[in-house]
Amino acid sequence: MILRFVVLFCLVLAVLPWMRPVQAAPYQIIICETPMGSGGGQGVRRYMVFDTFGAIIQLTPIPGAMLNDPSSAALRTPTELFVSNRAAHTGNSSISRFDLSGSFYQAAGTITGNYVTDCHQLAFDPVTGELFQTNFTGGKLSRFLFDESGNAVANGCVQMPDGNKMLGVAVRPADQQLFVSDYDYVRRFTRNPDGSYTFVSNFNVQSGELYHFMKFHNDELYLAAFTTNRVLRFSFDAGGVPALKQTIDSPGALDMDFSPDGQEMFVSNHRAGGLYRYRYNADNDTWVRFGDLIPTPMLGGVVITPTVCPLRGDLSGDCDVDMEDLAIFISQWTQSIDPYYCTLSANLAGEDCTVQLDDFALFAADWMEGFPAL
Numbered sequence: 001m002i003l004r005f006v007v008l009f010c011l012v013l014a015v016l017p018w019m020r021p022v023q024a025a026p027y028q029i030i031i032c033e034t035p036m037g038s039g040g041g042q043g044v045r046r047y048m049v050f051d052t053f054g055a056i057i058q059l060t061p062i063p064g065a066m067l068n069d070p071s072s073a074a075l076r077t078p079t080e081l082f083v084s085n086r087a088a089h090t091g092n093s094s095i096s097r098f099d100l101s102g103s104f105y106q107a108a109g110t111i112t113g114n115y116v117t118d119c120h121q122l123a124f125d126p127v128t129g130e131l132f133q134t135n136f137t138g139g140k141l142s143r144f145l146f147d148e149s150g151n152a153v154a155n156g157c158v159q160m161p162d163g164n165k166m167l168g169v170a171v172r173p174a175d176q177q178l179f180v181s182d183y184d185y186v187r188r189f190t191r192n193p194d195g196s197y198t199f200v201s202n203f204n205v206q207s208g209e210l211y212h213f214m215k216f217h218n219d220e221l222y223l224a225a226f227t228t229n230r231v232l233r234f235s236f237d238a239g240g241v242p243a244l245k246q247t248i249d250s251p252g253a254l255d256m257d258f259s260p261d262g263q264e265m266f267v268s269n270h271r272a273g274g275l276y277r278y279r280y281n282a283d284n285d286t287w288v289r290f291g292d293l294i295p296t297p298m299l300g301g302v303v304i305t306p307t308v309c310p311l312r313g314d315l316s317g318d319c320d321v322d323m324e325d326l327a328i329f330i331s332q333w334t335q336s337i338d339p340y341y342c343t344l345s346a347n348l349a350g351e352d353c354t355v356q357l358d359d360f361a362l363f364a365a366d367w368m369e370g371f372p373a374l
Contacts, residue, residue, distance in 0.1 A: 026050045026307040027260050028059070028103070030081065031268060031275065032070040034254075034300030044070050044083060045296060048103060048307065052263050053279065056294055057312075058353075059103045060345055066107060067096055072121040072213065072255065072301025076129065076146070081105070084119035084133065084301070093119040095133060095152075102307060102314055103345075114154035115140040121213045121255070121301060125171040130155065134166040134180065141166060141180060160187065161199045168255075170214035170221065175240050179221065181211040186223065188242075205232055205244055212270070213255035213301060218262065220245065224253040231256055231267055233287075248287050250276050257304040268299035275299065312348045313366030321366040329355070329363055 027049055033042035044062040049055070068085035075081060081098040095111040118136040125132070131152065133142040140157040147153055160166065160180065168181040178189040178197050185204040189197040204211070209225035216222070221234040221242055229251045234242040250256075252271030258264065265278040265287055275294040278287040313321035315328040332346040336354040346355045348362040 028100070028305050028307050029056070029257075029266060029275075029302065030073050030305070031296065031302045032073055032083065032300035033064075033297045034069070034071050034086070034270065035298045042070065042297065043067060044073065046103070046105075047294075048312075049259070049264075050312070052259065052261055053290075055349075056277075057348065062098065062105055068092070068094065070096075070300065071119055073303040074122045074124055074131070074301075075303055075305050076124055076131070078305045080108075080150075081303075081305075082111075082122060082131065084122050086119050086136075089118055089136065091117045093117055093135070095119065095122065095131075100305065102311065102319065111144065111152045114144065115142045115157050120166065121168045123169045123171060123214075125176065126173045127171075127176055132158075132169045132171070132178070134169045136165055136167070139163055139166070141169065158189065158197045162187075167211060168213040168223070170216055172216055172219070172221070172236070172240075174219050174236070177240055179214060181214060181223065183210045184208065186211060186214075190240075203242060212253070215256055215258070217258045217265075222256050222265075224250075224255055224267070226252060226254060226270060229253060231287075246286055248278065249289070250278075254299060255301045257302050259304060260306045266302055266304070268302045269296075270298055270300065273297045273299060275302070311366045311369055313363040313369070315345050321363070321369050325363070329360070 029047040031045045041064040043064040046059040046061055048057045048059055067083060068087045070083050071086040072084045079100045081100055083096045085094045085096060087093045093116050097108040098105045099108045116133055117138055120134045120136050122133045131144040139160040142157055143155040144152045145155045164182045166180055170179045176191040180187045184207050185202040187202055188200045190200055191197055210227045212224040212226050214223045223232040225232055231248040231250050231253050233246040235245045236242055250267040252269035254268050254270035256265055256267045263280050267276045273296045275296055276289060277291045279290045281288050311321055313325055315325040329346045332344050332355045335344055344353055344355055346359055347353050348359040
């Protein structure tokens with residue numbers, strides 16, 4: 001088999017100038033598998049996109065054994081991933097940390113305490129680097145800072161002005177306003193000079209929408225309205241007051257995030273599973289759905305990060321493509337498994353979870369390429 005690979009490899013290398021893919025702005029989509037209500041055992045799905053509007057390639061998932069009912073994900077830096085563990089509403093929630101390098105991940109510890117009991121969404125303040133974690137019940141929004149070594153340090157909580165639920169959380173970079181969603185409205189807080197928060201008001205579009213997770217993009221707030229199957233897009237006036245700008249149809253919407261170039265938005269379906277993809281139309285400043293539904297289990301939080309070492313053929317995780325990667329590829333040659341939860345790292349084309357010629361062509365196109373290791 002190795003001799004056949006040597007012959008095949010030489011043939012492919014001979015035509016590399018015509019087959020090498022263009023890598024525009026590679027990024028990774030990270031999505032929590034989260035059944036409605038209590039759940040457990042599910043993992044975190046990961047996908048790679050190498051070009052704007054390009055194919056979505058499934059990566060090896062983070063298994064459920066490393067998590068505890070994941071609900072949301074957030075990034076402190078492009079290579080530091082945090083995942084909320086809802087723990088099936090048992091009150092034993094935690095936050096898992098992972099280091100990312102290209103398509104690879106490595107566990108990097110767990111955060112507990114400081115009122116973390118029933119995790120839903122977590123988010124970072126992009127200005128201060130502070131981590132916020134909503135807790136479904138209890139009325140306390142957990143806060144964490146990080147020391148010089150990157151260790152999480154408890155920083156108290158923000159007390160909700162009511163006894164209702166907490167789902168989503170987001171911080172506006174422009175003025176550090178804090179937003180925390182209940183099912184029927186979103187709470188709005190202003191940040192004080194001493195770092196504390198003062199409640200200002202609630203706002204909503206209509207009752208009964210079951211608001212969930214939120215994100216900021218280009219100084220606009222995006223809010224998932226689960227039962228009305230849409231994403232709400234808000235702009236802000238000069239006083240920092242949100243105003244509805246667009247409603248975007250998206251079945252079972254729970255969370256959303258945006259590609260690094262701002263041209264694409266992905267929205268997770270919490271009801272029936274699936275990831276919806278949207279294209280930004282600059283002519284009329286709207287989001288338009290395009291492409292096929294990406295089939296998945298029921299989904300929770302989604303986060304997108306630019307990819308370091310964005311080489312398809314880097315199967316060993318050392319930021320280059322060499323004999324070590326070739327050995328891994330050969331070991332998976334002609335293997336085929338269930339594409340619904342593909343774990344074959346050599347399935348580079350990402351279409352059917354079978355390692356074959358189209359995957360080998362992509363591998364050969366990266367041969368002897370490399371990036372500086374982190």
